[in-house]
Amino acid sequence: MNGEKPIEGERKVFMTGNEVVAWGALAAGAEIMYGYPITPQNEIMHYWARLGPKFGKRFLQTEDELSAGFTTIGGVLTGKRAFTATAGPGNVLMQEPLSMAEAMRIPTVVVIQQRGGPSTATVIYSQQEVTLTCFGGNGEGLRVVYATASHQELFDYTIKAFNTAWRYRFPAFILGDGYQAKMRESLVIYDPAARGIEMISPEPLVGKTGVPGTDREAAHLRNAFSVEEELLHALGDDIEEYERVAPEIIEYDAFNTTEADLLVVAHGVVFRSVAMAVRELVNQGERVGYFRPITLRPFPGTQLREAAQGAEQLLVVESAYGQLNKLVLENLYGSNVPVRTLFRPGVGITPEEVNEECRALLAGKEA
Amino acid sequence: MEILPKMPKSWNPASKPHKFCPGCGHGLVLKALGQAIDELGIQDRLVFGCDIGCSLLAWDFFNVDTVQTHHGRTTPVMVGIKRARPELVTVAYMGDGGGYAIGSQHLVNAATRNDIITCILVNNTNYAMTGGQMAPTTIPGQKTETTPYGRDVAEAGYPMLGPEMVATISHEGAYVARGSVAKFRQLKGYLKKALENQMAGRGFSFIEALSTCPTNWRTNAEQTWAFVEETMPKYFPLGELKFPGGKEE
Known part of the structure; x- marks a missing residue:
């Protein structure tokens, strides 16, 4: 089955939002998911873990969301479409790796299925992770957050999030919620190529070909700086680029x-x-x-x-x-x-x- | 004619002299690692990850693809890389605080999952970059900024025995050893075997390297060497604890 397309053409289906996300990631050509259990996003992992091996995809269950976020960063660094999913307190922990992704322009894709807060609260539903998802971490919120309203959008924007992340090199989020995650709805799933959607090719940031120092320069990726001006220079460039591309990204x-x-x-x-x-x-x-x-x-x-x-x-x-x-x-x-x-x-x-x-x-x- | 010692080929000459304090052991650990990389010919497929703390100063130390991560999070980044691209050789380089305190869950779980990565943990008995606080490895009675009267085991506990813990929880195929900058050739042998173990796909590899920190120990050269060579091994015995590829002589 390796190499076979998960979806040929298009297909009308009736499924839960979490299943939709797994299919969306498959259709987008995601290659690996890293994740840690938390309700209400669990079934994204369940479906991915079941469907993935049929198409040569990988899954790693990590020890916590810190690890899920940082392993996702590792996967992305190698030039693979990699993603994770979380909610609530998991989203809190996820902000540490995502601030690194933001600082280093690592195109991670994260699906947030919001649950009630603060703290453990409910496992059902809320819209209380807006501030956290948009501005979490010790940074400036240089990220793209798509707030979906239907299962069709969950599918469409999961595909789009991979392209946005890899085109602009800012972390991309799908902001769903427990209702979208758990309810069933009809939608059309499709192969992006059948709709004329071109998937942006990922490229490795580490593990490139050739001997560093001889055939090419070594990748020396960092997020720590010695002096304020160095940081301002790096961050200033990122802010400028974010502002520049924002009009192309904005949707309403x-x-x-x-x-x-x-x-x-x-x-x-x-x-x-x-x-x-x-x-x-x-x-x-x-x-x-x-x-x-x-x-x-x-x-x-x-x-x-x-x-x-x-x-x-x-x-x-x-x-x-x-x-x-x-x-x-x-x-x-x-x-x-x-x-x-x-x-x-x-x-x-x-x-x-x-x-x-x-x-x-x-x-x-x-x- | 002055003859300078040869730098490992995998070192990045543009970042030398390196950024570590005079007398710091990191340079020796990274020299041993550089020689091991050269001997194995893996400069083109090695990904080196460094933690926060003094280890972050190695972010441009080698001419190998390098990523500096967050405090304690180098292990999961390297796990993520290895899972996505198993043909790469990944090294997670960290200090004792990163590996045994804030990132201990990652070390434990990478070891139990038998992730095919190599972790190198530098034990200098303190948090050095932040100014010399007590670390999980601070030895009983040792004075640090947060144990100004010496580490009282009744209150602050005992030093963490990392390789012993990893050897206990890891599986067949894991390679675990503790070396020291005071025994350079032995340390280099351990590092090389840890990389070979990963390249053979056998299992998780973990090396603790006893190292020096004269800046925070407030020791002169003689005292520094005495501490790493004589005092530290009393608490942290050197040797191989798990060796699927054969024991180092």
């Missing part, structure tokens, strides 16, 4: 923004409730729209400001206590549009709740 979705008195902002699976509620309200003649950042890093700030221009008020909806809202406020600085919030940290939000909140705000009452 918006609806009815020019006709909206009330603009609702949400990301991830909560966005689905928002989309459903907003479309229903619009069908009933209400002046509502939505804005959804798909990339939380880099954030579509300019696009949000444009979308918010005609609105009388904004409503930020999230299953966290203001982690998305911080990003929204930062990017709206200087605008005087009032920002209302619907925060449900660690619990799901239904279209009915969004609908009710919108109606109250449109009627001039704060819910």
Whole structure:
């Protein structure tokens, strides 16, 4: 089976989000996964460990998430598409290796299936790992974070994350959650080539051919510097490049923004409730729209400001206590549009709740 | 005519003289490793990983592909490399704090998984880069910045016996030894066998190298040598503890 494509053409399937991620990584040509068990991401490893050997793929179960992150870095350094997946407290530990990946421009791919926090909390669902995933580690958040809202997106963006990471050499994340991880949904899985998606070829950063010092220069990769200016020089270049490529990476979705008195902002699976509620309200003649950042890093700030221009008020909806809202406020600085919030940290939000909140705000009452 | 000792071919002449303190043992361990690399002809397929602490100063020491990692995390990076590209020869180079304290879970699990990598741990009985604090290897009574009255075993415990632990938990095919910069040829032999063990795909290889730190020990040349040659082996006996390829004479 080695060398055979995991998916020929395309196929309609009905599966859990974790299974989707495993298939997405297979379709993307990932070669090795490193991982440590934590709910709700476990089945990504389960499916990868089962499916992988059929296609010559490898898996290593590590001793913790520190090791899962650092072994992933090792795999990436050799020029292989390597990835890992985690959640919650595992995401906390994962930030140490990922700050190294960020510092050294190592194109790691990490799938985060958010669970409730702080601490161990619940193994079910939340949107409380936004700040951690976007800005974790002792760094500047030079990373790409895709917040998916459906199983189709989990598949699409798993493939895209490998390409983004290897094209731009910034760590790439899929930010899912326990609901997306565990529920079943129908989607189309496909061979990227069948859709005209060209996979960026990885290249080795160590273990290149030839004798170092004779045939080529040795790779001397480091993240420690002796003096401040040295760091500023290296980091300054990275920041400049991140800012330069950000417009190419940024993705968002918006609806009815020019006709909206009330603009609702949400990301991830909560966005689905928002989309459903907003479309229903619009069908009933209400002046509502939505804005959804798909990339939380880099954030579509300019696009949000444009979308918010005609609105009388904004409503930020999230299953966290203001982690998305911080990003929204930062990017709206200087605008005087009032920002209302619907925060449900660690619990799901239904279209009915969004609908009710919108109606109250449109009627001039704060819910 | 002045004749300089020959540098190993695998050394990077551009980074010499090296960055370690005068009298530091790292240079000797890395010289022994350089000679072993040369003799085995593996400069083109070796990946050298160095930890945080003084070992990070080796980030450009060799003309081999090198990655400087985080404190205690060199072992998993090398495991990740080896798992993805088994044809490469990987060396995780670390200090006693990195290997026995903050990264001890990685050492234990790499050993029990029988990862085909080579770990070299430099034991100089203290955290040197950070200014001479107690390490897992600080010997009873030894004064450090965090044991200013000497390491009291009732409060601060006993020195970690790394190779003994690794020899106990590792499996058939593992190679485990403790050498010393005071016995250079023996140390070089151990390092070479540790690399050969990996190249033969037999199993995990672990070498502890007793080393010197006159800066933090606050010792002169004579005292430094006496400490590494006479005192340290009383707590950390030299020799091979596991040797699938045959015992070093």
